[in-house]
Amino acid sequence: MKKLKRSARLVEMTEYLLTRPHQLIPLTTFADRYGAAKSSISEDLAIIKEVFEEDGMGELQTLAGAAGGVKFIPKIGRAQAEAFIDQLCGMLSEPDRILPGEYLYMSDLLGLPGLMNEAGKLFATVFGGREIDVVMTVETKGIPLAYAIGAQLNLPVVLVRRDHQVTEGSAVSINYVSGSHKSLHTMTLSRRALKEKSRVLIVDDFMKAGGTVQGMVDLLAEFNATVAGVGVLVESGAIDMEQRLLQEYVSLASLGAVDAKNKSVTVHPGNYFEWV
Amino acid sequence: MKKLKRSARLVEMTEYLLTRPHQLIPLTTFADRYGAAKSSISEDLAIIKEVFEEDGMGELQTLAGAAGGVKFIPKIGRAQAEAFIDQLCGMLSEPDRILPGEYLYMSDLLGLPGLMNEAGKLFATVFGGREIDVVMTVETKGIPLAYAIGAQLNLPVVLVRRDHQVTEGSAVSINYVSGSHKSLHTMTLSRRALKEKSRVLIVDDFMKAGGTVQGMVDLLAEFNATVAGVGVLVESGAIDMEQRLLQEYVSLASLGAVDAKNKSVTVHPGNYFEWV
Structure with a gap:
């Protein structure tokens, strides 16, 4: 004392x-x-x-x-959230992020713990009132955001792997179709990692058609677990809502046209403010 | 105002x-x-x-x-650090962590943002006075600790990948030998991810012979970057120091014998207190 x-x-x-x-x-x-x-x-x-x-x-x-x-x-006020999303959109629309194939380089932003923690506060503001047991993401680039949200909500993070690792024990694997490329992939989750009937917040860094997120949703079914919410840092706006496998998600930014020829990227705020 | x-x-x-x-x-x-x-x-x-x-x-x-x-x-006091390391060793020595092949399951611990952040404070206490530009780790399991340390030290995190991803741009790849299995692997780092001459703090969740960490050290040479320190959550004590590729590192816990038959795991504090 x-x-x-x-x-x-x-x-x-x-x-x-x-x-x-x-x-x-x-x-x-x-x-x-x-x-x-x-x-x-x-x-x-x-x-x-x-x-x-x-x-x-x-x-x-x-x-x-x-x-x-x-x-x-923990929460973040509306004005601060707006300033953060503006800042994020500004950084994402820097023209030198454009990679061959019109991909966008964003690993540097995902590598800023302070930026991720701030993004975590925005998601904590939306999801703080829901009943959630764990945050889930698939390796690799969604991990920092998942931990930032887990820290704010005091929740453990469960990591879905692309391969089955010896250090994970027995595991459940599923195949899923990446929506935008129609290519087939595998994801794997350790049996020990998730309790039956868990309520799961799914997090990723980027969502296009939503195939990866849908893969995680399918994986949850194998554990009798349910989706408590979906949060992505950036969604691709260059896709019809009808093509999108998933309709309910929270995004901070929406990536529009990437024009490699004219070196321009258009980024708008995501749907975050529809949720708060 | x-x-x-x-x-x-x-x-x-x-x-x-x-x-x-x-x-x-x-x-x-x-x-x-x-x-x-x-x-x-x-x-x-x-x-x-x-x-x-x-x-x-x-x-x-x-x-x-x-x-x-x-x-x-940010720093952590000695008494608190001791309590934390005791708690960590206690959790690591739970017998139901033993996996086939005498591997130890620790993904649940790595999945606790609060635990990782606390571990981050210990490493921040050791490394806070050094000149460091970035924290580096290789995917996947070292990522939470790397971000926790990055957050405490206000440093960006650079992620080495196992494969070359389209979303990373041009990259440098090296092959390295995993010391304990003598198997050959590849690691890849985006050209954009690391500035020349950066001073790098290398972080991982687990180190046995040190082949993975040595791989990161070799990769740094390709960027004319230098090692500012090495921190691992758990080192394997079941290896001679002479066999160890790397002699200078900070560890929080040291994993001794894993006995699958008798279901026992021995875990001791790492070398942390030699550094503070």
């Missing part, structure tokens, strides 16, 4: 809450830690709550009663 | 600093934001600094002068 002034207590409690999103913390944890009355702790929490909510950083939910406590629900 | 009481300002400034590790923040950022005198801001920072340092959360470095400001350097 340590006696701290209110000012020091506020700094510590802020750190404690921010690093434990979506975890119920009994008031006694703080009261015991600081040898303070619960009423003082409640006053501290009221100050923190006001700052968090005014800044759009998230909510501080207070649950009354013996099993009660306080829970930090 | 918003006028806030000191208590609210402390909450906001704590959040601001924690989410911007290793970034120099000019005092004027805070002074302008709150319409407060720099002397008040300095007093706030002194309170935050004291709490951070007493709790072993990290340092708050103050740089004086016109180009000065404040920088949060």
